[in-house]
Amino acid sequence: MDGGEDRLFLGLDFSTQQIKAEAINDSLQIVNETAVKFDSDLPEFKTHGGVHIHNDNVTVTAPTIMWVKAFDLLLEKMKKDGFPFHKVACISGAGQQHGSVYWKTGTNKILRSLDEKKQLHKQLQNCFSIPDSPVWMDASTTVNCRELEEKVGGPLKLAEITGSRSFERYTGTQIMKISRTRPSEYKDTERISLVSSFAASLFIGDYAPIDLSDGSGMNLLDIRTKKWSPECLQACGSDLSQKLGDPVPSKQVIGNVSQYLISRYNFSPNCKVVAFTGDNPASLAGMAPKLGDVVISLGSSDTVFSWSPSHTAELEGHIFVNPIDSNTYMSLVCFKNGSLTRERIKDESADGSWDKFSEYLKKTPIGNNGNIGIYFDVMEIQPLVQGIFRFNKSDEKVTSFPPEVEVRAVIEGQMIARKMYMEMEMRGMHTGLDTRILATGGASLNKAILQVISDVFGAPVFVSDIPNSAGLGSCYRAKHGLEGCDFSEVVKNHPQPECVAVPTEGAHEVYKEMSLRYRKLEREIANQQ
Structure with a gap:
């Protein structure tokens, strides 16, 4: 390893559509960025947006071996470009949250004795008991979600234990579904990883532990004790504690890079690996928050x-x-309803121009003269509603707004909802200057x-x-x-x-009253669905 000033820190992001590597030096300057896109760089897997959407339109998976092959391709690209792997002091990474990987019995022996002359995907191609990994877009586990909530005492009880009520994309119910519908494959599963810990396993040549932060997105971790919840494990699958391994703090060093990577890519034998986590937790760290x-x-x-x-x-x-x-x-x-909804309003009400969209926002008054718009182009998460709803200052439904009113209505409605649900989620928290x-x-x-x-x-x-x-x-x-x-x-x-x-003088009073109206109107809409 070179001297301290030459040290590099490598970050990996195993996202839905690509794997990306980023490296910084001790001064936090970005010195390398390399990416492999699943659809275009690995067309043989025939993914769209990095996934396969099954015929039922609710089951969504990705070929696990595709991720391994992308990992091979990424490191080979970096090697070809002359990336100094020997300068990397430590590695960590992120994975798309809620996706899961099922390692076949006996795979750990293969991970520990990899042949440096062969690409990784060729050595691991038969190592997954479930070859297609469920990902966060999968929505096929509704019946399992309700069963998990019922078995632990209801959705609020599950939220008290795990931090969330049961959602289809969460890993616990994905495991429950596989254990019920594919029992022989489940029995032949030696270890279950999240995408993040799967990626870390490729670096250390061993099963990497699940970190506490990404583990919180499974409906399996007791976020108070920082251990797996026995009642949640029991509900989702047999021998599940053993298949998951013990969770670890997110900043824990989980080992050194494997001998395979040292020999094939010239990593330093002293290069450490810190537990990988989910993409949202990693993004929080990337914003350097207080x-x-x-x-x-x-x-x-x-x-x-x-x-x-x-x-x-x-x-x-x-x-x-x-x-x-x-x-x-x-x-x-x-x-769910974010930029695509804003873009639709821009196209329909501002002639497709963001400049015109911005002009409308600037010239319309704070509070939009009492007009409120609620725009759920697709089924929203909270509330579970789809549709477009417009109200005048008397809370009467109207069928349309003038273009400039529509533009302000979509932004005000979205941001009022963001603040309202944030305060509901973090009870007692209020933003201010x-x-x-x-x-x-x-x-x-x-x-x-x-x-x-x-x-x-x-x-x-x-x-x-x-x-x-x-x-x-x-x-x-x-x-x-x-x-x-x-x-x-x-x-x-x-x-x-x-x-x-910075906040405009007088805006707080306008939006305080408007937020109360928004909440009442949204509840009425939800009750009518």
Whole structure:
């Protein structure tokens, strides 16, 4: 290993559509980015968006060996480009949350004795008892979700134990489904990994443990004791504790890189591997947050997450053990109707122009003269509703708004909902001038939208140019785990986000009243569905 100044930290992001590697130096400068896209770089697997959607339109999987082959291709690309693997001091990574991998009995012996002359996918091609991994998009386990909730005493009880009520994409019910419908394959499963711990296993040449943060997204981990919940395990599958292994803190060093990687790619024998985690927890780390910050990710789906010192069980949203500090929590609320809905309104009401969209936002008054729009183009998560609903200042339904009113209505309605559910999820938490809202994702480039966020939340909004927060967060977590210092020390050279919006005077009073109306109207809509 070269001297301290030459050290590199490698972060991997095994996402739905690609694997991406990112490397930083001790000054946190990004020195390498390499990606392999499943659809285009591995066309033989015939995936669309990285997955296979089955004929029932609810079962969604990905070929596990495709991920292994992509891993081979990624490292070979980096080697060809002259990446200095020998300088990497520590590695960590992220995986798409809720996906699961089923290792066949006897595979661990193969992982521990890999042949450096052969590609990894050729040695592991027959090592998965379930060759197609269920991923987060799968929605085929509704009956299993209801059974799990019933067996532990109801959805709120399950949320108290695991941080969330049962959702179809969560891993516990996926395991339950496989144990019931494919019992022989389940019996032949030696270890069950999440995508994150599966990826870490490829680096250490052994079964890697599941970390506490990603493990919180399974409906199996007791987030109070930081151990698997016996009653949840019993409900989902036999011998499940043994198949999962013991969970570990997210910043734990789980081993050194394998001899296979040392021989084939010239990694240093001293290179450590820190437990991999889920993509959302890694993204939190990549934003370099402080306790109490609120992160709003504005993408195809919108996500609001926060670093909080405690948790309260709710039926909306999710609580994870914090990947930065296992004694605190990460709260997360997800909304399906995000950027695609905003783009539709832009196309229909602003002639397809974001500039015109922004002009409409700037010239319409805060509160939109009392008009409220609720836009669920696809079935929303909370509430479970689909449809477009418009109300005037008297809460009477109307069929349409003028274009400029429609534009403000979609942004105000979405952001009121984001704040409302965040406060429900993190009971007692309220944003204010001392709160930092960290905005990321495509819409974070639109300052008119960010101004509405600032006005609704009553807090200043900051943005930073972090195109791959999960990969960067994995680099930070590698450095954090290796050095064992406070996370704030690790990210002290992180680029400071720019304050781009502060609350407009008087906005708080307008949105306080409007939020009460929004909540009442949304409840009425949900009750009518």
